[in-house]
Amino acid sequence: MSTAQGARARARIEVTAAIKDEARRQLAVEGAAKLSLRAVARELGMASSALYRYFRSRDELLTALIIDAYDSLGEAAEASYAAVGGESPAGQWVAVCEGVREWALARPHEYALIYGSPVPGYTAPDTTVPAASRVGRLLIRIVRDAYQAKGEAQWKVPAELRPEARRMAEELAPDLPPETVVVLAGAWAQLFGLVNFEVFGQFHRVVEDREAFFRHAAGQLAHHVGLVYPQSEAAAR
Amino acid sequence: MSTAQGARARARIEVTAAIKDEARRQLAVEGAAKLSLRAVARELGMASSALYRYFRSRDELLTALIIDAYDSLGEAAEASYAAVGGESPAGQWVAVCEGVREWALARPHEYALIYGSPVPGYTAPDTTVPAASRVGRLLIRIVRDAYQAKGEAQWKVPAELRPEARRMAEELAPDLPPETVVVLAGAWAQLFGLVNFEVFGQFHRVVEDREAFFRHAAGQLAHHVGLVYPQSEAAAR
DNA sequence: CCGATGCAAGAGCGGTGCTCTCGTTTGGGG
DNA sequence: CCCCAAACGAGAGCACCGCTCTTGCATCGG
Structure with a gap:
C-alpha cells in the first residue's frame, strides 16, 4: 500500500x-x-x-500550485453543481458559473495563476490538462443531460466552420450536435471573460452591482447554449 | 510651443x-x-x-508600456472599424472584434500586460482609464449608430438588475436603452474572454480552426447585442 | 559668466534563483 | 544485524535583480 x-x-x-x-x-x-x-x-x-x-525550480513549484488550483476550482464548480441538485438545466448552469466566480473572487491570485497571463517562458505540461478541463467537462455534462431529454440542434454554423465543429464534437462530446459544441466552447470562454474582467478590475467604474450583473450574464449564456433562460421561465408564468 | x-x-x-x-x-x-x-x-x-x-521605478516603466499598449490596441480596433466603412453594423462589430484578436495574437505579451493578470501590488493609475476604454467606446458607438436608425430594446433585464442597468446606461451610453447597455457590457467582457483563451493557450486541443471559430463567436456576440447576425442575413436570401 | 539645474556614472545594499559541495541521517538488501 | 547507497539539510557562492546615494560633469538661463 x-x-x-x-x-x-x-x-x-x-x-x-x-x-x-x-x-x-x-x-x-x-x-x-x-x-x-x-x-x-x-x-x-x-x-x-x-x-x-x-x-527542481521555482517554475516547478508554480506548476504544482497551478494543478492544485485547477483541481480546487473544479471541485468548487462540482460542489455548486451538486448543491442545486434537481434544478433545471439552466439553474445548474448558472449555479456552476456562480461557483466559478465565487471561487475566483475568494482567491484572486490563484485564479490569476490559471486564467491570467501564463508564466513567461513556461508552457503548461500535459499534466495539467485533466485538471484544467474539469469545469469545461461539467458544462458539457449539463448541456448533454438537457439534450438527453429533448434535444435537437437549434443553431446554424457557417459552412467554413462545419468541419471544425464536427471535429470538436467528436473529440469533446460525441453525443451532442456539432453546432451545440461550438456554441458551448464559446460560452465556456465567455464565462471566463466575465470572471476575468471582474477579478482583474476591468469593470472598475463600469459595472458596480457585479453580482446581479454576473447572474444575468450567466443566465444569458445558459440561454445561448440552448438551456431555458430562468428569467423567461419566471416571466412566462 | x-x-x-x-x-x-x-x-x-x-x-x-x-x-x-x-x-x-x-x-x-x-x-x-x-x-x-x-x-x-x-x-x-x-x-x-x-x-x-x-x-521612477520598474512599475512606472510598465505603466507607460501599458498605456501605450491600450492606445495601440485602440488604434488597431479603430482602424479595423474604419476599414470596413459602410458595412452593416454587425459587419462593423465583427471587424472590430477581429481587429482586437489580430492585434492580440501579433503581440501576445503586450496583450497579457493589459488583459492578463495585473502586475502584482500595482494598481493602474487613472491615467490609463481613457486609453483602456477605447475599444469599449467603439463597441458602444457601433451599437448606438445601429439604434439611431431603428431602435427599440429587445432584452428584458431582471428586476434586481434594473437600477444598475439604469446607472450604467446613464454613465456609459445615455442614448441607449439600459437593457442594451447591460448586454453590451457583457459582450465586451465575453469578447475578451474569447481572445484571452486563444492568446493564453486555453483552446489547446479544444479549438483548432481558431480563426473561423472566432469569426463565428464574434458574429453571435453581434447578434446578441441586437445587431443582425451576418450569417442569418446571408441565409435569408 | 556663473550659479542652478539636469544628467550620467559608480559603488553599494539587500534581495533573488540556482548550483555545488560537504557532512549527516536513514532505510533496505546482503 | 550491519553496511552502503541513497536521500537529505546546510552553507557558501555565482550572477543577477531593483533601487539608492553620492559624486562629478554638462548645460542652460539670468
Missing part, C-alpha cells in the same frame, strides 16, 4: 505539502510574481537550497 | 522613447515578468542608475 510507506516517504509528502501551503500563503498576499523560494524556505525554517530537493 | 523646447527637453523625449522601445523589445521576447531595467540600460549603453531619471 502507498500509505504503509516508510517514515521517509511520509516525511517527504508532509514537507512537500508544507512547502506548497506556505507558497500558497505567500501567493495570496503578494501574487505569483513575488513568490520567492528563499522566503518560503525562511518561513519554514530551512535552507533555501534544501527546497530544491522537493521542487 | 512645446516643439520648440531646448535641446535638453528634446533629448529627454528621445531617450524616453528609446527606453520604452527597448523595453517593448524585451517584453516581446521574455514577457513582462522578466523585464529587467538593468538589461534595458545595458542594451542602451547606459548605467542602470541613469534610467531612473526617466522612470
